[in-house]
Amino acid sequence: MKICNIESLRDALKVYFIMGSPNCKDNPSKVLKEAIEGGITLFQFREKGTGALTGDIKLALAKELQQICRENQIPFIINDDIGLAIALDADGVHIGQEDEPIEEVRKKIGSDKIIGVSVHSYAEAITALEGGADYFGIGPVFPTKTKEDAKPSNGTKLIEDLRDRGLTIPIVGIGGINAENAGSVIQAGADGVSVITAISHAPSVTEAAKALRKNVFEK
Numbered sequence: 001m002k003i004c005n006i007e008s009l010r011d012a013l014k015v016y017f018i019m020g021s022p023n024c025k026d027n028p029s030k031v032l033k034e035a036i037e038g039g040i041t042l043f044q045f046r047e048k049g050t051g052a053l054t055g056d057i058k059l060a061l062a063k064e065l066q067q068i069c070r071e072n073q074i075p076f077i078i079n080d081d082i083g084l085a086i087a088l089d090a091d092g093v094h095i096g097q098e099d100e101p102i103e104e105v106r107k108k109i110g111s112d113k114i115i116g117v118s119v120h121s122y123a124e125a126i127t128a129l130e131g132g133a134d135y136f137g138i139g140p141v142f143p144t145k146t147k148e149d150a151k152p153s154n155g156t157k158l159i160e161d162l163r164d165r166g167l168t169i170p171i172v173g174i175g176g177i178n179a180e181n182a183g184s185v186i187q188a189g190a191d192g193v194s195v196i197t198a199i200s201h202a203p204s205v206t207e208a209a210k211a212l213r214k215n216v217f218e219k
């Protein structure tokens with residue numbers, strides 16, 4: 001699904017679901033379909049952590065999840081793996097500070113793809129902005145056990161700080177976000193929330209996505 005302008009990207013980032021097979025208690029395709037039914041607005045394939053798939057099996061899963069996104073007009077973004085994003089003609093990539101410089105990533109994937117960057121400070125935000133980032137992921141907002149090397153949680157401070165300094169780039173909060181605390185992230189100035197376990201480990205994936213969506217859209 002092509003995102004043509006900054007406002008449609010802002011909308012697409014509202015209920016941003018991330019997962020890979022290590023995050024799912026059930027079949028990942030089933031989890032994704034249920035999350036879409038609940039109203040997620042964008043999906044990121046992030047095949048990381050203990051038991052993460054590699055090679056052809058990872059490729060096959062990525063294709064399967066991309067197809068589900070295509071059928072439902074949900075943008076499909078790939079975490080870190082630029083080669084996979086190019087091979088699949090994904091809608092974009094999300095990169096961290098330890099990945100390739102954004103300028104290199106942009107050259108590889110082209111000007112019409114989305115690049116999200118994880119930023120943890122004003123300095124990193126400016127570098128990413130100058131490099132042509134389309135949106136920032138800021139976290140962990142709340143404590144999380146999902147990312148093994150996550151930094152200490154820092155609340156919504158950086159989101160507020162970037163907005164106070166006049167940055168208008170789309171922002172999503174990440175880390176420990178759920179339906180109860182999502183509203184505070186939006187109120188701090190984020191356009192959306194990105195979550196893994198609040199959806200993927202929920203007793204009902206569909207209901208969890210719905211609840212998250214309700215809290216984001218009500219703010």
Ligand code: 3NM
Pocket residue numbers: 118137138139140141143144145146147150151174175176177194195196197198
């Ligand atoms: N990135 P959950 S925190 C993938 O701080 C990721 O950049 C983070 O998972 C960051 O919603 C995180 O289960 C994990 O807390 C988010």
